[in-house]
Amino acid sequence: MIRWNRFFLIATPLVLLWAAGHFFLDRGLKMAVEQFGTAANGARVDVRGLTTRFWRLSLDIRGVAVADADAPMTNLVEIEKIRFRLAPKPLFWRRFIIEEATVTGVRTGTARRVSGALPHRGAGAEKTKEVADAAVGNLKTAYDPSRRISTSSLTAYVYLEKERARLTTRADEWKTRADSLDVKALTEKTQDFIKKIQGDGFSGLEGAAKAQKYLKEAKGLRAELKTARGTVKDLKTSLSNELGRSRETLKEIDRLRREDVERLVGDVKGALSAEGALKGLLGPAWTAKLEKALGLFEKTRKLSGPSEPPPPEPTARFPRGRDIAFPFHHRWPVFHLKHAGFSGQTPDGLSYTGELRDAASDPVLLGRPAVLTAAGSTENRALNLKGTFDFTTATPRQALTGSYTGLPLGGLSLGHLQGPVALTAGRGEVRADVSVTGDALGGRVDLRGENLTVNHESPQDADRLTQSLHAVLSGVNKASIGVGLGGTLRTPRFSLNSTLDDQLRNALKGALDQEVARLRADAEKRVAALLDKETEKLSDLVNGRAGDALAKVGLGEKDLGGLDERLEKALRDLTGKSGATALPDKLQKLFKKK
């Protein structure tokens, strides 16, 4: 007899598992692919459909569209269909070995109907756009003095601001110190004493005694005069020194101001040189393309790089934890794509086919590098590409060599020179040989263009410089541009050279001096507008306060001046009147100059 109760107990979870797989597995996997892809790409990754076939161990992904993070209305790559076929045996050990994959309908640079931008892009992306805009933007606008010169960017202004408070305090101190100087009372007292001596009579012993008394009083006055004169002298010296130093500060502001103008003009000159114009015209476009390509190197390195050993001390990383590896008797990495064949079209319609071999999560275990090849040709065009991604040794090495002949250049946007510059016709040849060994980046990318037509939308009222550039660009029908790569993946260095250099240099020769002179005048005007008023105010403050203080000190000095002599003379007269013989010696001693 069948125990139905027990049968249902066993059947229910199995039916539930089957239903979950049947109804939700494909949907869940599609969502997972989209989410992980979007997170890795930085822009939307859409999948039209996904089907798993359990018994055949295959997975079909249809309509994959990977949006370009920098141009959200364009797809970086669009794939019609991907089919993976898994090897069954390794699955028992949780190893995903893809025996064969076919990727068909690969196209790049296709248009999207909806934007692939993510709602919240990082500040880094905005900053990159800002820098790119500044680089591509009009050179002269970018170096416009009214934009580049601000109070914070001027060293002279920053210095002035710093010194303003100090000089104001110092000027106030001068006034206080000069005001506190009072020699008038002493002058009057001395003058009264002289008058008294001159008007008094001295006779006999009584006269001699009086004279002695006056002599004593004169000694006291002399000491007071000496102290007052010393004070005035000190104050004068101190004021003169400080005033000198303050004037040095004003001179320093002026020197820094000239330096600021020179620095700005230097920048402008650099940007308006033939090399600067070439960099402005071609640099941003090429740099952006190369940086994007180099980003792919880094991505493959992250995906296929050798896994790092777990740290010796456990650290909290909930909920994921860390996977510890143990010896395994098969040479199976966790993921291994043995072979993938792909076919597609370039944006200009050249069909190609290619293959990728041995992409693995643990290349050291596999012992073979991943190799990518692609080729396609028509009557007048040919594409050849070979990439080797070798992570089997301690020093990873990625190399990419390729060529594309007969590349249509019409529609290629370049930079901006008072108006957009683009190629409207022409064919070219690109040759690339780039390698990354460890961190070191090296190689070259060369583009040679022929039968070129350059379109430069120059405005009607363009200045002489732009007109010269326009004339050069209109006459260009062939050019070669080379980009040398150096540095590291994280901080790549690009050196740009081109046959356009000489043509631009000749054209700019005359126009450049005139333009730089005009920009220098603009810069000086702008600096003057920001600095002159403030410097004048500070100068007035220093000179005004110092002048007042020095005038006061001068008056005091004048008041004291000659009092000594007059006092001496009065006392000499006194000795004559009193007839005392002992007095002249004492007087001599009193007024003896030390």
Next chain:
Amino acid sequence: MLFLKILAGFLQALNAKATPRALAGGVALGALIGLSPTGGVQNIVLLLLIFLLPVNKSASVVSAVAFAAIAWPAGPIFDRLGFTLLTAQSLKGLWTLLTNTPVVPWTRFNNTVVLGGLATGLLVFVPIFLGTVWAVQRYRERVLATAAKWRLFQIIRASKFYALYETFS
């Protein structure tokens, strides 16, 4: 709503319907699932066991949720425990054997958090089972008899949740 139904079913079983051993079995198996929230194929095996063995299913679900809530903050402890076990020299042979055994890698036993959670779950399995049997018996003997008189219980009886609970009676 689904969870409330499960909770009501669990309370119904707790109060009278299920035997203490069935409840304890459900709670202990649920604890094993809850303590390895990122676990692999072993959770499917545990689910099958819950369906096949005469254990209370509602108790398993409630227990799995409750232990998962505990497991979340205990993650760093599981990580440390798992790391210690996986890097112990004396156990290296066992882990190598398991790595090379078909299907076992699907348990993700070589992950520090999974192994830490699983080890903790296995360690507490028997104490949880025995403790639950004892607690259910005590609950029915002492608490249930007097709880009907509590004001709180009367408030609960007037609530919608109790009506839901009644539907399982």
